[in-house]
Amino acid sequence: MPARTRTRPAPEAPAPPATTARVATGKKRRNTMWLFLLPALALYAFVVLVPSGRGALLAFTDWDGLSPDRAWVGLQNFTAILDDADARAAVGQTLLIAVAITIIQNGVGLLLALGVNTRIKSRNVLRVFLFAPAVMTPVVTGALWKNLLAPDGAVNWALDSTGLGGLKQDWLGDPNIALWSIVGVVVWQFAGYSMVIFLAGLQGIPQDVYEAAEVDGAGPWTRFRHVVFPLLAPATTINLMLSIIGGLKLFDQVWVMTGGGPGHSTDTLSTLIYKDAFQFGEFAYSIALAIVLTVFVAIISSGQYWLLRRQEESSR
Structure with missing residues (x-):
């Protein structure tokens, strides 16, 4: 009977010393x-x-913010939000403000960036002047514009002095105008911030790209639409993300200028959270509203980021 032989696997080669060290x-x-x-x-x-x-x-729970006693109520505070007309209105106004600020602020910021990216001699002074409102605190900005937009404030006075008295309004006292007045103030303050980000993107585009498009016969609008704007995708993503998140969380300007009024016409989720917690003593309910706001910000910003990143990748 032939002897059995056992085949042993060959020993593994030792890793090179350089690889082991790395x-x-x-x-x-x-x-x-x-x-x-x-x-x-x-x-x-x-x-x-x-x-x-x-x-x-x-x-x-049903905690009021002061009492040491609290009872577990489950999802009662969240279901109460659905039955709260003020909360539903605040959700709609928050979304409206966020969308309006995002569109208008970035549109104005892009136009300003294109303007100061030219070779005009005063471009550096204009950049500083246009960016200056962004360094002001929101509370100071709100207080300033509250006085300017008062019925006897500088805005109505200027309209009256220039023969445009028919355009005078109660800018913060009219429920149909107050919310848009706040949007205008926020855009005024942060359009320069968006401008700086767009300007950084514009200055990162090589001059050769402009010259090649011009040689190919592309006009100013064609160059912007097919060359400049696609290359601004990273700056656009940053600006849109910052604008939508800031709009969803807006509190300071609203609280200083209108306090959520007249009535509840300018209430946002942030102002309603403050009122429920510190004015009405419904602390647990205000936390439920804060969680809803957090979920809104997370979902909307994540979805927006995903869409913008896909757009960036498709434009490369």
């Missing part, structure tokens, strides 16, 4: 990175995540 170096760097990150992450969790989580649990 792997060890990579692991060491990752470990070092986590050593630096852990204190910051622990502080962030202690200051933000844990309080936010515990606060969110209060939305499922």
Whole structure:
């Protein structure tokens, strides 16, 4: 009977010393990175995540913000939002303000960026002048325009002085105009901020691209539509994200200028949250509204970012 032979697998070749060293170096760097990150992450969790989580649990109670007693009510506060006419109106007004600010602010910002990207001698002075409102605090901006838009304020006085007295309005007292007055103030303040981001994108476009399009016979509008605007996709993404998030969270200008009035015509989710918590003592209900606002911001901003990123990739 022939003897059996056992075939052993060939031993694996040892990894090259250089590869082993690179792997060890990579692991060491990752470990070092986590050593630096852990204190910051622990502080962030202690200051933000844990309080936010515990606060969110209060939305499922009937706590009034002062009493030590609280009872678990489940989803009662969230279902109450559906039956609250003021809350439904605030949701609609919040979305309207956010969309209006996003469209108008970025449209104006893009026009300003195109204007100051030319070779006019005063372009640097104009850039500073147009960006200046963005560095003002929203509270100061709101107080300033509250006085300017008063019935006897400078805006109506200027209209009257220039023979346009028929255009005088109660800008903050008319429910049909007050919300759009706030939108105009926010656009006035932050259009320069959008301008700077668009301007950075414009200055990042090589001059050769403009010259090649001009040689091909493309006019100004054709160059902008088919050359400039597609290359501004990253700047557009940033501006739209910042505008929509800022519009959804808008509070300061609204509170200072109208306090949500007249009536509830300019109430946003942020102002309604403040009123329910600190004026009406419905603290748990206000937290439920805050959670709804957070979900709105997360869903809308994530969806917008996904769409804009796809558009960026398709334009490359």
